[in-house]
Amino acid sequence: MENLKDNLDNGLKDSLPIATKELTLNMGPQHPATHGVLRLVLELDGETIVKCTPYIGYLHRGIEKLSEHRNYFQIIPLTDRLDYIASMSNNIGYCVAVEKLFGIEVTERSQFIRTIAAEMSRILSHLLWLGTHALDIGAMTVFLYCFREREKLLDLFERLCGARLTVSYTRVGGVKNDVTAEWLEDLYAFTGEFPMRVEQYETLIDQNRIWLRRTKGIGVISAEDAINWGLSGPTLRGSGVPYDVRKFMPYAAYDKVKWEVPTGKNGDVYDRYRVRMEEFRQSNLIIRQCIEKIPSGPIMADAPKFILPPKDKVLNDMEHLIHHFVLITKGPQTAPEGEIYVATEAPKGELGFYIVSDGTGKPYRMRIRTPSFVHISALPKFSEGSLVADIVASIGSIDIVLGECDR
Amino acid sequence: MNIGITAIKVVIVISVTMLHVAYVVYFERKVIGHMQARLGPMRVGPHGLLQPIADGIKLFFKEDIIPSGADKPIFYIAPVIGVIAVLASLAVIPLWEGFSIADLNIGVLYILALSSVGAYSVILAGWASNSKYSFLGGLRSSAQVISYEIALGLSLVGIMMLSGSANLSDIVRAQSDYPFVLIQPLAFFVFLVSMIAETNRAPFDLPEAESELVAGYFTEYSGMRFGLFFMAEYAAMFIMSAVATVCFLGGWNGPDFWVFSYVPKIAWFLIKVYALIFFYFWIRATLPRYRYDQLMGLGWKLFIPLALVNIGVTGLVKESSNPIVIKL
Numbered sequence: 147m148e149n150l151k152d153n154l155d156n157g158l159k160d161s162l163p164i165a166t167k168e169l170t171l172n173m174g175p176q177h178p179a180t181h182g183v184l185r186l187v188l189e190l191d192g193e194t195i196v197k198c199t200p201y202i203g204y205l206h207r208g209i210e211k212l213s214e215h216r217n218y219f220q221i222i223p224l225t226d227r228l229d230y231i232a233s234m235s236n237n238i239g240y241c242v243a244v245e246k247l248f249g250i251e252v253t254e255r256s257q258f259i260r261t262i263a264a265e266m267s268r269i270l271s272h273l274l275w276l277g278t279h280a281l282d283i284g285a286m287t288v289f290l291y292c293f294r295e296r297e298k299l300l301d302l303f304e305r306l307c308g309a310r311l312t313v314s315y316t317r318v319g320g321v322k323n324d325v326t327a328e329w330l331e332d333l334y335a336f337t338g339e340f341p342m343r344v345e346q347y348e349t350l351i352d353q354n355r356i357w358l359r360r361t362k363g364i365g366v367i368s369a370e371d372a373i374n375w376g377l378s379g380p381t382l383r384g385s386g387v388p389y390d391v392r393k394f395m396p397y398a399a400y401d402k403v404k405w406e407v408p409t410g411k412n413g414d415v416y417d418r419y420r421v422r423m424e425e426f427r428q429s430n431l432i433i434r435q436c437i438e439k440i441p442s443g444p445i446m447a448d449a450p451k452f453i454l455p456p457k458d459k460v461l462n463d464m465e466h467l468i469h470h471f472v473l474i475t476k477g478p479q480t481a482p483e484g485e486i487y488v489a490t491e492a493p494k495g496e497l498g499f500y501i502v503s504d505g506t507g508k509p510y511r512m513r514i515r516t517p518s519f520v521h522i523s524a525l526p527k528f529s530e531g532s533l534v535a536d537i538v539a540s541i542g543s544i545d546i547v548l549g550e551c552d553r
Numbered sequence: 554m555n556i557g558i559t560a561i562k563v564v565i566v567i568s569v570t571m572l573h574v575a576y577v578v579y580f581e582r583k584v585i586g587h588m589q590a591r592l593g594p595m596r597v598g599p600h601g602l603l604q605p606i607a608d609g610i611k612l613f614f615k616e617d618i619i620p621s622g623a624d625k626p627i628f629y630i631a632p633v634i635g636v637i638a639v640l641a642s643l644a645v646i647p648l649w650e651g652f653s654i655a656d657l658n659i660g661v662l663y664i665l666a667l668s669s670v671g672a673y674s675v676i677l678a679g680w681a682s683n684s685k686y687s688f689l690g691g692l693r694s695s696a697q698v699i700s701y702e703i704a705l706g707l708s709l710v711g712i713m714m715l716s717g718s719a720n721l722s723d724i725v726r727a728q729s730d731y732p733f734v735l736i737q738p739l740a741f742f743v744f745l746v747s748m749i750a751e752t753n754r755a756p757f758d759l760p761e762a763e764s765e766l767v768a769g770y771f772t773e774y775s776g777m778r779f780g781l782f783f784m785a786e787y788a789a790m791f792i793m794s795a796v797a798t799v800c801f802l803g804g805w806n807g808p809d810f811w812v813f814s815y816v817p818k819i820a821w822f823l824i825k826v827y828a829l830i831f832f833y834f835w836i837r838a839t840l841p842r843y844r845y846d847q848l849m850g851l852g853w854k855l856f857i858p859l860a861l862v863n864i865g866v867t868g869l870v871k872e873s874s875n876p877i878v879i880k881l
Binding site for chain 2: 169171193280283284285286287290291294350351354356357359360533534535536
């Protein structure tokens with residue numbers, strides 16, 4: 147009897163503290179809010195996130211490895227598939243790097259066209275970001291308003307180069323097509339009404355109390371942490387660091403136009419949102435100035451060793467035909483040996499191409515520093531101790547594209 | 554004889570409501586579509602008018618998938634509870650003078666009670682699905698529905714004090730001179746917000762917050778079982794709008810002069826109900842979604858105190874003019 151009572155007491159003692167454990171929730175790779183195929187494994191204590199582990203690689207296509215087996219011209223379409231929202235920026239980033247490696251000076255007109263195209267691409271990317279970010283937080287209408295303007299810009303892209311998303315528009319040494327006067331006029335008209343559209347998005351969410359409560363003080367990262375984690379682009383500028391590759395290492399025509407680098411203060415979701423909203427206006431301003439200042443002239447650089455000869459010469463002249471054939475099949479044979487890292491400001495952050503050349507027509511090794519990859523690595527930092535609903539806001543605010551992250 | 558008439562009434566009300574549910578979805582898609590600079594359904598029939606029927610047929614023919622780990626009986630019964638709770642509330646809604654299936658003298662309480670029963674459907678569906686998303690959605694939803702039910706109920710207390718009755722028809726009759734919204738604006742505001750939260754609609758649609766929880770408590774449901782949840786949601790919107798119409802907007806009463814006196818009573822009722830349903834859609838197209846803890850904070854810290862203040866003020870005013878008589 148005594149034994150039984152002891153046993154009962156002991157049993158009771160063992161069972162008294164109710165065992166609690168975290169709930170592991172697998173978010174993705176198919177999930178409406180993870181923007182592609184991001185997979186997060188969340189450990190939840192109620193609705194609070196104890197630990198967040200991102201898993202990447204679901205969209206890995208081996209673009210860097212593929213590049214080792216393509217000549218320098220054939221890599222351009224591959225760069226379209228990095229950040230497929232802003233393929234134009236990737237094209238430009240790659241071409242700027244290769245041109246620096248080859249020592250090609252791009253013509254003035256081409257520089258301006260590239261600047262216009264890059265800023266259009268930034269607006270496109272930010273429009274998609276705004277739409278999906280707002281949709282994640284539940285504001286559905288903003289998404290469709292953004293797509294209205296995206297449609298107009300994509301139509302302009304289509305008229306420019308025949309493609310809407312995977313544009314492959316730039317060439318090593320210039321761009322594929324020249325812009326027409328009508329095209330520039332239509333774009334100018336678009337930039338005239340666009341600031342009004344941005345205001346329209348802002349009337350829906352900017353001062354909305356629900357929006358403020360969902361974004362202010364959420365996903366905070368200090369300027370110091372942001373630099374240490376290697377963040378870049380609007381995500382870094384939201385924390386108040388005015389670092390922009392376009393200002394610090396100007397490429398294309400960014401040093402020939404007047405514009406400002408918008409920064410935030412607190413480094414929360416709201417500040418990153420504000421920075422991108424201001425970038426809409428700055429990009430718009432850059433495009434307008436470029437259209438006003440664009441000079442006339444050739445669009446391809448004068449570097450016959452590295453660029454394809456004009457088509458009419460190829461069809462009528464044997465030397466040019468042979469030259470064309472060699473460039474297409476083997477790549478430029480006079481590429482200098484060496485290695486180079488060139489960064490450009492893609493809509494999502496610093497996009498860097500590190501190219502090792504061994505003097506053949508193909509890169510020996512190419513490594514792409516993509517902003518999304520770096521930003522995802524900081525996601526656990528953003529989401530420590532926040533709620534499930536906040537991680538959705540955080541993912542939205544760092545603006546990742548998995549095509550770029552996995553490469 | 555009486556049973557026969559009641560049965561006919563039941564058939565009429567339920568079939569009209571079902572048709573309403575089908576077309577209110579169409580109405581929503583059209584309204585929100587135009588608010589968002591697009592057209593909404595356009596393909597099936599003229600201006601997409603047959604879309605609800607196509608949707609219904611699709612739902613009926615879809616495969617009925619039950620997750621292997623699901624608790625089957627509960628999984629089966631959860632959507633049924635939801636629909637029954639909503640449809641049963643229809644019994645006490647007075648559509649026009651003298652027309653309600655059951656003229657209960659505790660109509661208000663009956664509707665509040667049934668909307669609580671509806672919460673079972675959500676929590677059981679979330680529990681039985683054996684999925685973490687459904688489970689979290691179910692937990693959120695039941696907590697939300699229970700908290701906002703308090704504010705909802707309290708906001709109606711002022712109405713009961715004014716009309717001296719909990720019978721919905723009597724409440725409408727008490728508003729023959731002017732609708733109660735004029736003297737109970739605070740209660741109307743609390744009710745309006747609480748009814749959106751109670752029916753789990755945007756901006757309080759956390760249980761089914763698609764960005765976080767995929768589809769919340771009905772993530773694992775498909776085919777007509779999913780359709781039942783859908784039906785319950787839209788029918789609940791109708792019920793809540795009808796209660797708001799009856800209690801605050803004067804029910805079937807309309808202006809009684811010039812050509813307005815020829816408008817049938819039911820039309821006034823429906824116009825008011827659809828105006829409120831339009832309000833639901835308008836809100837959905839405009840506002841972002843609340844976070845769970847913010848939503849609960851709003852309910853407990855703002856709406857419940859507001860409703861209590863309203864009761865106090867109503868009581869004081871009423872007491873100073875004439876003694877309270879509640880006929881139960």
